[in-house]
């Protein structure tokens with residue numbers, strides 16, 4: 001009997017590892033193999049086309065440069081805003097702090113295409129900020145751009161908002177982790193709050209800050225949903241992949257995807273390895289040696305005054321209100337205005353009621369189908385991912401190669417999703433397995449690729465913070481069989497991690513746009529449908545769908561809060 | 567050298583009343599121990615003095631100056647933390663030069679002061695090590711050097727020996743006093759260990775449930791505890807329930823089998839009421855016969871000798887077991903019957919606690 005269990009266990013473990021390799025790891029690397037295998041095709045289409053020459057390559061270069069410019073700038077701004085925000089959330093004590101905390105994380109569960117549209121409304125029309133200031137137009141135009149770097153303001157705003165939590169959350173956790181006595185020691189030795197931050201807190205959280213900003217950079221690089229809506233005439237690499245795939249320039253799209261995956265690795269992997277050693281860095285004492293310390297401290301004294309700390313707090317709060325809350329309100333307000341008719345022309349055909357519910361060829365049936373598709377895909381991919389993730393966590397925790405496996409699982413989280421989509425399509429479709437064609441099933445498979453890592457990380461967080469191993473050992477000595485062990489000890493103890501992970505993966509799947517566009521065939525999800533509606537200028541329909549997405553994500557956020565507070 | 571006055575300080579955390587109208591004066595140059603069970607508010611009081619938290623009411627004066635609104639960095643206090651709290655990302659010497667640096671001293675002076683202070687405290691080598699590379703004892707010494715490097719004259723120590731091994735603790739506690747006296751500092755040292763307090767303090771402040779119960783030199787706390795809790799918590803005490811007899815201004819503890827005249831009765835007790843008699847083990851003396859006052863015949867249940875000190879377990883006539891610690895050359899065998907005498911001034915009598923004995927003696 002016992003040996004049967006052991007054999008069964010081994011078979012299960014191998015099956016899980018194979019599943020992980022096929023569903024999670026292969027899609028993230030398969031695209032790389034496209035370059036050597038299809039080199040001729042690539043050369044023909046990109047470098048050496050008889051008609052357009054190397055225009056393809058020039059195009060690729062320009063979108064890559066633009067993308068990197070945008071993501072680096074985004075990450076830099078994230079760092080500048082994220083540090084004070086994380087500091088306030090970690091150390092501040094003021095009414096409404098938990099609301100602020102929720103606002104920061106909201107973009108994590110918000111479907112990006114919906115959020116992009118909401119931001120577009122609130123900045124470029126008089127239904128948002130413009131109306132607030134009594135203007136007839138929006139405060140900025142979709143084409144307004146920052147002069148020197150040549151990046152559209154709106155695009156930058158959206159990227160900053162969507163990636164900010166990736167910097168704030170780990171940094172906030174790290175700040176809270178730092179022993180309060182270290183900060184107190186610094187203060188009592190004579191350092192003002194600002195100096196204490198520079199000399200004590202910052203060096204102790206620099207690794208967290210670095211990995212957070214790299215994550216933000218990777219996210220910005222891969223952002224598709226909102227970008228397609230607000231980028232105007234500009235085009236980022238991630239969006240280019242989707243567009244070119246639609247134009248059947250498969251080789252160009254795949255080549256760009258592979259380049260994106262490779263460059264993401266080149267940034268993320270070395271850093272992951274470097275950072276895993278210790279949690280802090282010791283900085284050289286340059287200022288002190290140059291005897292500049294004194295002057296810097298005088299400056300920091302001013303910055304530490306209670307007035308400037310109040311100004312800082314107010315700034316951060318207002319910023320979050322503008323970036324996160326305003327789009328939600330503008331959308332709701334606009335949906336209200338557009339409900340019966342177009343408020344500008346007065347035409348019924350321009351109202352939500354008509355476009356969604358009455359028009360015979362309208363968006364109503366499309367939307368309801370898309371919602372159904374979204375939920376089927378999200379539910380199915382989450383369920384399958386949970387089934388893989390639970391045993392996978394045990395394997396990671398039990399074996400030496402677990403650490404490597406865990407690092408590998410981070411890959412799908414950092415590579416641009418549109419690259420992942422094209423990789424998935426080629427892997428399951430014509431180039432390798434040839435068993436799944438674009439549609440609901442391929443979306444599900446693709447979403448599993450990032451769902452498994454999300455769920456695994458959530459479970460591991462609970463696993464490592466509990467004494468589940470000891471409890472299992474006790475139960476075993478009391479005579480529990482493996483199945484009973486799972487049912488009575490492991491699953492209940494890991495419940496919180498599993499639930500949180502499942503909800504995160506569900507919302508991720510619901511909001512995913514980049515990969516979904518490529519693998520969906522005719523099966524629209526809500527997120528992709530919003531983009532399509534905006535592109536075909538069906539504003540009322542887009543408003544209504546965005547509102548639905550926002551409501552969904554608020555509900556999920558609430559559920560996550562309840563589970564976390566349990 | 568600074569003095570500290572704590573006036574009417576109260577502090578609550580939600581429903582928990584951590585400090586309740588605390589008044590305390592710490593004189594220039596004295597070594598004061600705040601002693602009390604865990605959770606009685608010692609750390610809170612120390613953190614209020616340092617300015618890490620604000621009191622709900624009351625104020626702290628250092629050298630007669632009110633500390634209201636003055637942040638920690640401008641109070642000129644040295645603080646030694648229970649968890650040592652050396653900056654993990656700085657070498658030991660950088661830890662010590664941190665204070666001078668942030669006070670705006672030039673680089674050379676900071677470094678020089680750091681090295682001087684390390685040397686004064688007995689650390690001559692390994693200055694370039696990181697905190698996680700040295701033992702807890704060394705780390706705590708460095709943290710003291712760090713606190714002293716900015717020339718603070720007032721040193722606050724929050725259970726500074728708590729994180730150390732028992733062996734090193736004994737060495738360190740005398741070292742601490744030596745440092746404080748050698749540098750001419752005023753020190754407030756928090757501890758829950760009465761041995762530690764009794765052996766190094768000039769003055770002990772006993773706290774319980776956010777209040778100060780008694781303040782005084784170790785000897786006074788030991789031989790004149792004003793409450794049953796202090797008698798029980800500071801040092802050791804045999805405790806037994808008796809009936810109080812009050813006649814002609816003197817009190818007698820009546821157990822039914824024996825009577826003891828009590829010389830230390832801090833609170834009035836009515837004649838014939840229940841009371842608690844407390845006797846320190848060191849209070850017993852061996853007597854030759856029961857001619858003397860306050861002499862009882864007891865049975866020896868156990869006897870152990872270390873040097874000239876006799877540790878006895880004795881059974882009183884009413885069957886109550888007590889511990890005795892007697893400075894004597896006489897040999898005593900278990901099972902034998904002897905006479906013991908307790909001087910009147912060493913018999914403590916307290917009213918029976920209203921909330922019950924267990925509640926009164928409970929450490930929390």
Ligand SMILES: Nc1ncnc2c1ncn2[C@@H]1O[C@H](COP(=O)(O)OP(=O)(O)O)[C@@H](O)[C@H]1O
Nearest residue numbers: 579582584602603604605606607608609610611
């Ligand atoms: N920051 C805090 N928040 C809530 N309760 C606290 C806080 N600090 C201390 N307390 C409570 O105040 C009481 C006194 O704590 P403390 O001063 O640390 O006691 P001690 O140092 O004597 O052990 C305890 O009941 C403790 O739980």
Ligand SMILES: [Mg+2]
Nearest residue numbers: 605608609725
């Ligand atoms: Mg304490």
